[in-house]
């Protein structure tokens with residue numbers, strides 16, 4: 001069935017494996033669970049990826065989120081170009097960092113102070129350290145199938161690559177670290193209540209993806225986030241919304257705006273860097289003032305607030321801020337695509353569940369609602385792998401795992417959606 005010539009990708013993958021663990025610098029890229037040879041990308045523009053063999057793909061990964069306005073978005077490209085001659089790093093403060101912080105505060109509710117870091121992992125890791133320093137407590141609660149980056153404390157029942165590769169526990173994470181990470185099922189408030197009751201005054205933070213995107217896309221049940229908010233307030237627990245994926249994507253102000261619920265700390269990544277390595281965490285001054293140099297919770301970074309990364313992120317955020325109709329258009333596109341796919345799979349009598357919120361969606365093959373990690377795992381993920389390769393052969397690039405979210409960019413056209421649906425039709 002191989003129609004596309006991917007000879008160069010094949011050769012590059014063989015070469016990469018001699019020098020880079022598994023041939024990749026991040027596990028999900030390796031196609032381990034879907035099988036086959038990863039596609040080596042040469043360039044991308046707008047809605048399309050082009051591989052080393054010259055094949056074109058409609059991109060539904062969009063660098064796992066950042067490319068919300070499409071690849072090589074001209075204002076971002078121009079902004080980077082305009083800055084790069086002034087040196088790529090100083091390790092000293094710049095006005096651009098203030099502009100970035102001011103813009104984030106304008107777009108996002110509930111942030112008095114914000115610290116820039118270099119990845120989503122760093123943002124989440126630092127937010128948890130801060131919550132522990134602020135409360136003087138050790139334990140955290142996370143949800144099964146949620147991913148908060150690869151810091152030790154989060155590699156317990158984690159989503160994304162860990163879910164894809166079926167890794168239960170990670171050698172190298174000390175048991176005493178893992179012990180302090182308690183887990184509950186997503187959307188299950190009773191389990192959270194039990195954990196809090198079993199560990200009175202021991203829980204520093206609850207960290208959650210308010211819309212889960214690392215086990216496929218799963219929306220919070222009605223009232224779930226509000227109930228978490230109330231529990232945290234009642235028990236003096238810091239509520240951390242991990243908006244690395246949802247921030248600036250589901251709304252300008254992320255899920256805090258979308259659901260009207262305020263977290264105590266919020267973490268960002270992905271879109272905030274406009275495709276450069278950036279993360280951020282922020283929140284109320286009362287908590288944030290414990291971060292060094294204001295307080296003693298130490299956190300630092302040689303390249304944090306890097307000028308090239310800042311100008312890329314700032315330019316992208318500015319576009320999103322000045323053009324709120326983008327979100328409505330993205331949502332419409334995602335609706336057309338997901339309903340179209342649903343309709344075709346229905347016709348073909350293939351049992352499926354399509355979850356969708358804003359410009360995030362996922363397709364699971366099964367008969368039951370997908371509301372948490374267990375229900376996501378119970379789907380026919382081997383069928384997903386076939387689906388993935390079928391679409392890839394037809395020039396459509398999906399995330400190479402049923403445990404990942406598809407991201408829509410504003411450059412996806414009606415024609416691209418029709419091309420995708422025609423490919424699904426042939427499945």
Ligand SMILES: *Cc1c(COP(=O)(O)O)cnc(C)c1O
Nearest residue numbers: 119120121147148149244245269
């Ligand atoms: C991607 C992601 C992270 C990790 O961000 P990195 O930049 O890959 O370190 C953390 N949390 C969520 C929700 C993510 O989707």
